[in-house]
Amino acid sequence: MQGKVTKAIFPVAGLGTRFLPATKSIPKEILTLVDRPLIQYAIDEARAAGIEQFIFVTSRGKSALEDYFDAAPELEGALRRSGKTALLETLATTDVDSGAIAYVRQHRPLGLGHAVWCARRLVGDEPFAVVLTDDVIAGEPPCLQQMIEAHAETGGCMVAATEVPRETTSSYGVLDIAAEDGPLVRVRGMVEKPRPEVAPSTLAVIGRYILTPRVMAHLDRQRAGAGGEIQLTDAIAEEIRCGGAVHGFRFRGRRYDCGSKAGFLQATAAFGLAREDLRDEFSAFLGGVMGFARAAE
Ligand code: UTP
Numbered sequence: 001m002q003g004k005v006t007k008a009i010f011p012v013a014g015l016g017t018r019f020l021p022a023t024k025s026i027p028k029e030i031l032t033l034v035d036r037p038l039i040q041y042a043i044d045e046a047r048a049a050g051i052e053q054f055i056f057v058t059s060r061g062k063s064a065l066e067d068y069f070d071a072a073p074e075l076e077g078a079l080r081r082s083g084k085t086a087l088l089e090t091l092a093t094t095d096v097d098s099g100a101i102a103y104v105r106q107h108r109p110l111g112l113g114h115a116v117w118c119a120r121r122l123v124g125d126e127p128f129a130v131v132l133t134d135d136v137i138a139g140e141p142p143c144l145q146q147m148i149e150a151h152a153e154t155g156g157c158m159v160a161a162t163e164v165p166r167e168t169t170s171s172y173g174v175l176d177i178a179a180e181d182g183p184l185v186r187v188r189g190m191v192e193k194p195r196p197e198v199a200p201s202t203l204a205v206i207g208r209y210i211l212t213p214r215v216m217a218h219l220d221r222q223r224a225g226a227g228g229e230i231q232l233t234d235a236i237a238e239e240i241r242c243g244g245a246v247h248g249f250r251f252r253g254r255r256y257d258c259g260s261k262a263g264f265l266q267a268t269a270a271f272g273l274a275r276e277d278l279r280d281e282f283s284a285f286l287g288g289v290m291g292f293a294r295a296a297e
Helices: 038-048 063-068 073-081 085-092 112-117 143-154 166-171 213-219 232-241 261-273 279-296
Strands: 007-011 053-058 101-105 128-131 135-138 157-163 173-181 184-192 203-211 246-250 254-257
Touching (some): 007 038, 038 063, 038 128, 038 135, 038 143, 073 085, 112 213, 128 143, 135 261, 143 157, 157 173, 157 232, 203 213, 203 246, 232 246, 254 261, 261 279
Parallel strands (some): 007 128, 053 101, 157 246
Antiparallel strands (some): 128 203, 135 254, 157 203, 173 184, 173 203, 184 246
16 A cells, blocks of 8 residues: 555646636636636545645736635625525535645746646655646546545556547647556656657546656756646656656546636536536527527538
């Protein structure tokens, strides 16, 4: 059995340019699927996996995120006075114990690897998780919990992996597969954003990782990679070169890329339809829209 994973880093310092102008004044992580912001889905998944310390790597213009996890005494008082208990319970899902949440700043958006490295002192000498809020994953048990359970047996580093169409490999870190054992994939290399014709496989890394402190040591070198950014993939690939064990994990569940507009719309439809209080009205609406679309063809 390996050391327990109790800390998670949430890198939220990116510019979110694909959602401009919305993200000019609102952090991407506050964009909402039905009635919960992306960051809430990420925190809920981490909590379900047993994470106790939540480390946010933020940047200028992200104060709405800190406010989101703060107490809201006026709002809570008003709801209490008017007896709105259900809403108070909903609000309680944003509570995080004092001291369980920490914020560090990434002063310049130098890449995901750099953002993770900014949290190195808070992580210390323990394995840690990294959760990208863009990737919302519907899964039971939730994806990070599946990974932490598998990691208890494997140790080392683990990345969530999913098959993608070959023509899209240049949007992902892609795994070079050494061997497969059920959902576990032993990895002999990783390439960031390879062109389809040179991609070592179509098994791509998505935004859940369990990493060892040695990956932080590789990030210390601050080498820029694909797109001129300091890439987390490169540091994990370096760990493989140094003989460290790295596994891909084919999680059970459906991942939505909420960093893209199409993925965000798909997630909105899926999570809307999954809600009992909205399902009938929303599916009737969608059926009507599809009918219009077919008639127009
Ligand atoms: P993305 O590649 O999606 O970049 O980052 P982005 O800035 O968020 O969005 P676009 O592409 O401009 O629309 C993946 C994750 O890494 C974080 C982002 O916040 C996001 O969670 N990130 C990226 C950082 O924290 N710092 C960086 O320098 C880069």
